Amino acid sequence: xxxxxxxxxxxxxxxxxxxxxxxxxxCVAGESxxxxxxxxxxxxxxxxxxxxxxxxxGFMAEAWGxxxxxxxxxxxxxxxxVCNASIAVHTARQDSTPLILFMGQVRxxxxxxxxxxxxxxxxxxxxxxxxxxxxxxxARIPEFVNRAFHIAMSGRPGPVVLGLPExxxxxxxxxxxGVLPVSYAPPVPPAETIKVIxxxxxxxxxxxxxxxxxxxxDTGIADFESFCSAAHLPVAVSFRRHDLFNxxxxxxxxxxxxxxxxxxxxxxxxxxxxLVVGARLNExxxxxxxxxxxxxxPRAEVIQVHLDSGEIGKIYRPSVGVAxxxxxxxxxLAARFSVDGRAHAEWTAAARQDYEMxxxxxxxxxxxxxxxxMTDVFRQLREILxxxxxxxxxxxxxxxxxxxxxxxxxxGRFLGPLSGAMGYxxxxxxAASLAHPEKCVVGLCGDGGFMMTASELATAIHHxxxxxxxxxxxxxxxxxxxxxxxKYPGRVSATDLTNPDFVAFARSFGAFAQAVETAADFTAAxxxxxxxxxxxxxxxxxxxxxxxxxxxx
Numbered sequence: 001x002x003x004x005x006x007x008x009x010x011x012x013x014x015x016x017x018x019x020x021x022x023x024x025x026x027c028v029a030g031e032s033x034x035x036x037x038x039x040x041x042x043x044x045x046x047x048x049x050x051x052x053x054x055x056x057x058g059f060m061a062e063a064w065g066x067x068x069x070x071x072x073x074x075x076x077x078x079x080x081x082v083c084n085a086s087i088a089v090h091t092a093r094q095d096s097t098p099l100i101l102f103m104g105q106v107r108x109x110x111x112x113x114x115x116x117x118x119x120x121x122x123x124x125x126x127x128x129x130x131x132x133x134x135x136x137x138x139a140r141i142p143e144f145v146n147r148a149f150h151i152a153m154s155g156r157p158g159p160v161v162l163g164l165p166e167x168x169x170x171x172x173x174x175x176x177x178g179v180l181p182v183s184y185a186p187p188v189p190p191a192e193t194i195k196v197i198x199x200x201x202x203x204x205x206x207x208x209x210x211x212x213x214x215x216x217x218d219t220g221i222a223d224f225e226s227f228c229s230a231a232h233l234p235v236a237v238s239f240r241r242h243d244l245f246n247x248x249x250x251x252x253x254x255x256x257x258x259x260x261x262x263x264x265x266x267x268x269x270x271x272x273x274x275l276v277v278g279a280r281l282n283e284x285x286x287x288x289x290x291x292x293x294x295x296x297x298p299r300a301e302v303i304q305v306h307l308d309s310g311e312i313g314k315i316y317r318p319s320v321g322v323a324x325x326x327x328x329x330x331x332x333l334a335a336r337f338s339v340d341g342r343a344h345a346e347w348t349a350a351a352r353q354d355y356e357m358x359x360x361x362x363x364x365x366x367x368x369x370x371x372x373x374m375t376d377v378f379r380q381l382r383e384i385l386x387x388x389x390x391x392x393x394x395x396x397x398x399x400x401x402x403x404x405x406x407x408x409x410x411x412g413r414f415l416g417p418l419s420g421a422m423g424y425x426x427x428x429x430x431a432a433s434l435a436h437p438e439k440c441v442v443g444l445c446g447d448g449g450f451m452m453t454a455s456e457l458a459t460a461i462h463h464x465x466x467x468x469x470x471x472x473x474x475x476x477x478x479x480x481x482x483x484x485x486x487k488y489p490g491r492v493s494a495t496d497l498t499n500p501d502f503v504a505f506a507r508s509f510g511a512f513a514q515a516v517e518t519a520a521d522f523t524a525a526x527x528x529x530x531x532x533x534x535x536x537x538x539x540x541x542x543x544x545x546x547x548x549x550x551x552x553x
Contacts, residue, residue, distance in 0.1 A: 001168025004176055009138035009169040010035025011042075013102075016145040018043050019180070022073050024435065026060040028052055030077020032104025032117075049434065049463050051456040054081050056427040058088020059453070062097050062275055063392065063428035066415050067435055071098040071152040071160075078104045082161075086128070087421055088118055092159035093128045094419035096214040096280075098114065098152040105134055105163035118174040121163040134163035138173035143247040154184050156308035157214050186215075186307055186325035194332045197275070197303055200320070201231055202302075202339045204273035206347055210256060212238030212279025213326065214308055218410050219356060220327025223334040224277070225249060230334075231341035234351040236264060238279040240393070240416035246409030252357065253351040256285045259400040259549060264353040269299075276304045278326040281315045284418075292316055305329055312428045340529075359405055374398070374472065375538060376519035378405045380443075384523060387441040388412050394425030394449035397479045398472035400549045402444050423452030429467035430460045430535070440530065441467040447499050448477045457509040460535035468536045470531045471502055472543040482547050506537035513537040 006017060013036055017025075026049045029037060051057035054076045061072030072092075076085045082103040092099035106115040111134075122353065125132035131151045135144045138161065147161040190345055202206055209228060221244060228235050228251045235245050239257040246252060254264045268274070268291045279285055281304070286292055293299035295315050302318040304311075309323035361379040378401040385391070391406065393399045393416040407412045417424045429443025450471045460467065481495040506513035512532035514525045516539065529536035 004174050006174040009141060009171055010037050011040040012138055012175060014039035014143045016041050016142045018046060020149055023048055024064055025073045025075060026057040027075035027311060028054050028057050028081060030081055032034045032077045032166045033164055033169060048374035050393040051459050054084035055087050055423055056456040057455045058085040059424050059427035060134060062088050062099055063415055063431035064090050065097040065099050065485055067432060071100045071149060073100055075102045076104060078439050079119055080262045082119060089125060089161060089487045091417050091421045095417060096157050098157040098161040100148050100152055101161045103163050105165045107167040108165045108210040109138060112474040117418060117511055121161055125161040129161045132161040134165060135168060138171050139175040149230040169371050171546060189322050189324040189326040189332055194336055196320055198337060206271045207233055207273040207344060208268060208271040208391060209233050209235040209275045210238060211235055211277050212241040212277045215326060216244055217327050220330045221410055224330035225338055227333040230337050232344040232348050234348040239284040240418050242408040243410060243412060250352055251348060254355045254501045255403060256404055261358040261406060267351050275302045278306060280311055305354055307523050324514055369546050371543040372516050372540045374401050374542050374546055375517045377522045380523045382406050386440050391444045392425055392428040392432060396446035396449055397482060397548050399444060399447045403423050403551050422449040425449055425455045426453045426469055430465045433465040433467040434463060443467050443469045445469060445474040446478060447471055448497060451549040457506060457511055457535055461510045466534050471537060472542055473539055474542050475499055476544060502537060502539040511535045511537055515541060517540045517541055
């Protein structure tokens with residue numbers, strides 16, 4: 001007989017989260033969900049991290065979702081709180097990250113009256129969450145939590161938003177003691193389909209792999225690398241999915257992102273077979289829907305594999321479409337491939353050479369920059385980063401250096417917002433440091449994005465996180481300025497920034513901070529930051545003219 005549990009809605013919810021294995025919660029406290037905060041005191045196995053802004057709390061939870069593959073959990077209050085956190089929901093949606101956002105809600109009797117701070121969960125989040133609902137009955141909390149975990153993790157992972165009416169959390173109820181965690185078994189590829197895929201790869205003269213998406217395991221990645229090695233297949237990763245394939249592997253040929261190597265783009269254009277595994281054929285991966293031809297008919301034969309059947313043929317019509325677990329596919333391909341793939345070796349080697357030339361860093365700068373040369377800074381960072389380092393990135397032109405020049409591949413990780421959300425770099429680095437305190441964690445930011453969530457330095461100090469935050473300071477919104485100069489040359493508007501003294505600012509929180517005026521100072525500054533044993537900020541004072549890895553204003 002199932003045991004029952006009697007308590008308030010807040011106590012039932014805290015117990016359900018514990019049963020589901022939740023161990024990290026980020027939040028900004030709010031009076032609308034105080035019963036939950038109180039109940040969590042009785043669950044010391046769940047660590048609660050209080051943040052300074054709801055967007056920071058949301059980004060922290062999203063980063064945990066990326067790192068673990070299990071839903072990141074965030075709690076915020078109603079109205080302004082949940083609106084602030086919505087950026088993380090949008091990011092989780094676009095990035096296919098499992099996330100559950102619990103929001104305080106007005107009392108049940110007050111809904112639809114535009115009560116103080118009232119928002120409609122379904123209407124506000126209906127277009128960006130996989131599921132959005134209010135929990136009206138405390139007895140149904142285990143049911144809702146179970147469903148939330150299932151929806152967040154099944155198919156294409158994504159965000160769920162659950163409203164918690166204030167009076168529901170205080171009401172007493174008796175329900176089952178807790179539900180077992182979701183046990184989700186994704187579909188496996190049929191043996192006949194594997195046979196067809198292998199036949200098409202063997203018959204192709206210029207095959208190319210686009211690897212991406214969420215849900216990959218280390219075992220699945222290792223299997224896929226083994227298969228690509230045997231088949232001599234060139235592998236590109238989709239936007240900001242760098243850590244899915246070892247960059248030092250002979251088959252790795254680069255990223256289809258915002259600063260794609262033109263030679264890589266040309267190879268995708270010229271390929272006669274494209275195996276898409278896990279990636280979405282969205283705007284960035286296809287470079288504006290141009291590389292594969294005019295949708296829906298691709299110019300090359302396409303084999304598309306994705307966990308969510310809704311992604312198969314969504315933009316381009318594949319000759320073979322498989323809705324299955326990417327890890328199961330990787331294992332099946334590695335186990336069954338027995339054809340000599342050396343016919344592709346020359347094609348793959350040439351693509352690899354293109355990548356190595358694209359990422360080669362010259363010994364001396366090609367331009368006399370006034371300030372720290374970003375290319376030289378990232379040359380040094382590439383040399384000193386441990387293999388298991390976790391790198392997080394905000395959105396902005398500065399990220400081009402990290403995307404082009406740094407080397408990734410498990411056990412190292414790269415976390416960046418596919419949604420292009422600014423403000424991601426700092427809270428995601430803090431989350432990674434809290435989840436893996438033994439690892440080197442580097443958060444990359446521009447000066448614009450850093451100031452959007454810089455207050456989370458207080459969160460790092462409060463909870464003992466110790467990432468190294470690099471602030472690339474050019475005193476402007478660099479990406480927007482680049483587009484502005486291209487479209488309206490010489491007409492600068494709304495992109496100049498007035499910044500604080502970043503070193504003094506960071507030190508005021510108790511962080512280690514140092515400015516880097518020239519690239520020659522970087523390695524010593526980075527070593528000092530890591531040795532400090534606390535959150536650190538290194539301000540890289542760069543030349544505003546060094547706008548991207550290959551362009552200057």
